[in-house]
Amino acid sequence: MIYRLQRIVQEVDHAADIDAALIVLAEGLIRDLDIGVCSIYLVREDDPQVLVLKASSGLNPAVVGKVELRFGQGIVGTVAERSEAMNILNAPEHEKFELVPESGETEFPIFLGVPIITHGDVLGVIAVQRAVNAFTEDEEAYLTTLAAQLAASIERVESQSQLVKETATHVLRGVAGAPGMSIGEAVVLNRGVDLVSVPDRICSNIDADLAAFREAVGMVCDELTEQAEKMRISLSEEEAALFVAYAQMLSGGSLIEDTEKRILAGNWAQSSWSDTVEEHAYVFEQMEDRYLAERANDIRDLGLRVLRKLIAGQIQVPEFPKNGILVGDEVSAIDLADVPLDRLVGIVSAHGSSSSHVAILAHALGIPAVMGVPGLPLKQLDGIKLIVDGFGGLAFANPDRRILDEYEKYIDEEAAIDQDLLELKNLPAATVDKHPVRLLVNTGLMTDYTPSLHSGAEGVGLYRTEIPFQMRDRFPTEEEQYEIYRGVLTAFEGMPVVLRTLDVGGDKPLTYFPINEANPFLGWRGIRVTLDHPEIFITQVRAMIRANVGINNLDILLPMISGRDDFEASLDLITRAHREIEEELGTKIPLPRIGAMIEVPSAIYQIEDICALAEFVSIGTNDLTQYLLAVDRNNENVADLYSSLHPAMLKAMCQIVQGVSRSRTPLSVCGELAGDPLGIMALLGMGIDTLSMSVGSLLRAKKVIVSFSMSELGDLLDQAIRLPSAGAVLEFYAGKLEERGLGGLIRAGG
Ligand code: PEP
Ligand code: MG
DSSP: OHHHHHHHHHHHHHOSSHHHHHHHHHHHHHHHSSOSEEEEEEEETTEEEEEEEEEEESSOGGGTTTOEEETTSHHHHHHHHHTSOEEESOGGGSTTOOOOTTSOGGGOOEEEEEEEEETTEEEEEEEEEESSSOOOHHHHHHHHHHHHHHHHHHHHHHHHHSOOOTTSOEEEEOEEEESOEEEEEEEEOOOSSOGGGOOOOBOSOHHHHHHHHHHHHHHHHHHHHHHHHHHHHHSOHHHHHHHHHHHHHTSSSHHHHHHHHHHHTTBOHHHHHHHHHHHHHHHHHTOSSHHHHHHHHHHHHHHHHHHHHHHHTOSOOOOOOTTEEEEESSOOHHHHHTSOGGGEEEEEESSOOTTSHHHHHHHHHTOOEEEOOTTOOHHHHTTOEEEEETTTTEEEESOOHHHHHHHHHHHHHHHHHHHHHGGGTTSOOBOTTOOBOEEEEEEOOSSOSHHHHTTTOOSEEEEETHHHHHTSSSOOOHHHHHHHHHHHHHHTTTSOEEEEOOOOBTTBOOTTSOOOOSSGGGSSOTHHHHHHOHHHHHHHHHHHHHHHTTTOOEEEEETTOOSHHHHHHHHHHHHHHHHHHHHHHTSOOOOOEEEEEEOSHHHHHTHHHHHHHOSEEEEOHHHHHHHHHTOOTTOGGGGGGOOTTOHHHHHHHHHHHHHHHHHTOOEEEOSGGGGSHHHHHHHHHHTOOEEEEOGGGHHHHHHHHHHSOHHHHHHHHHHHTTSSSHHHHHHHHHHHHHHTTOGGGTSOOO
């Protein structure tokens, strides 16, 4: 059973387009189940309450594409409306039955229909019919399992087969990543480690591509022959022969010939090769014989080896265009280091959400980002015109004139709002009732600090030191770190600078220090890693303390503190490093203030213990939300559930405020909530008046601050905290902002 199921799923996955995929599915079910008819309905793109018969095996082909049913209409429409399977012995007698004229379906009265659902949305219905024998529970379970497994594939193939044509706007729906809107040219990230995401590109020099391809194949062939020789020593003749067979596959034959044909037809070498490899691998995959089917993996393995060589000797490294938009399956923070930031105007990623680190960085850089776009048609997007709407979580490929005009207008309106906000730049950040609010910036990028220095910020509230660590291929030395920290401490001389110690693990990998865990966010992360590696921690802290000599504006912040123990252990190491430096210098130097991030729920319940040691605490709302709500901050499947304004978060933060008040420990917030206009309303309502945010959020934050009084926001918080859901809190605060005429601060132009 499972083998049959996997085979159908694979066939659908490899179909050239959605029509082919549905035919494959209908025919596969006719083959595997004893049925006379299989029909597949999908919802209409322009009206998701209407189902269209998209494919059928067994019904009169003339009705395919013509039959339409509203949700609730007929038995199929009822399956969609109820979102549940219907197993009926005599369909024509069912109260919901509606005959599809000229379909021939009355010959098959026994009916089983299951909905195809993804992320709670009904995509369509699979209906099977036969003349005799009721559908068994096993058959119903099989079809339900298949529909559940296929839903994501159908959604993806459907989205990818709506070709991004020059004549039609193609909408890409994801989640809002980083605010802002932009128009530019898509540049598909091509790491080349994955055969299926090599973008289609026209080849600008066929001879050069052919030569590069032959050279890459030749290199892999030589390597394989060499490996076969070496293997003869440790492997049996038969096993070593495998390498010879690999080499032979590259010495001519259809893999090579088909690729060369594609190159000669004008496709660049990388996609010519990857498409040919996929085509051949698929033929093997379809074979009934398990041994032969497994050979598909060998072909892909071979495919990757050649592709890597092709990329290493890449003959076409297209220049990153002006107004380039980085598009990829999983755009990461490190990818940003590889592109000229002055040319980058947007990011679109198939995976991730607003709290992924790349989105946070994009926010810091003022670059709009759309994350978590299922079925992003990567192969077709390279070089295409894109609009990125980082407010609405939408992108438009090949936008038509009307949409372009609309977005050009929105972008102008946004610029006008920013222009108006400039008048606030030199005004103090204080509420209507004159309560001063300290605004700080989050940074960590090695860009110049000028925008932050001229933003009116009063210092750095969070410097993410992992970023310079991520941009290297080994741990930076103490001296290299010293230079980086000295740079930021000097730039902000006279203002506090909070340097956070290394926070790797989770979704912040270091290529040169791999951490492979099943559950990385709950694993070896932040302070847990550095306490286990005091040599890394002490080097970093020494660099920080040395960089502070003579400037004295350093605060050290410890990430992922879960209780008093790890804070105490860190404190011991920091005081040791401090003592060492004093001995080396032969003079006394001040010990920096040491604080704790409050981002792990256990720290809320130990806040008083932590405050007995910590000189300040800062709430990391990004992680606190993820851990408190049990919602992975990077997972687009649950992005809707991730909200730092959830009533549970409001209550948790109030508890932190209460916990720190007894010891009067200074408290700030440095997660993304601190830069969000609605978040600021809630945080000020709690009495939190030190906020650290991306520099791009500062003026909007100030606008909110100067528009409300602390007491008013306190009253609003009392009401918000009693609301039942994150959505209700969001709506509540958004309504209050609208009433004040400030809706434009949180919304795109329309
Ligand atoms: C946080 O978790 O809120 C935070 C500021 O840290 P990071 O986003 O770097 O994990
Ligand atoms: Mg964090």
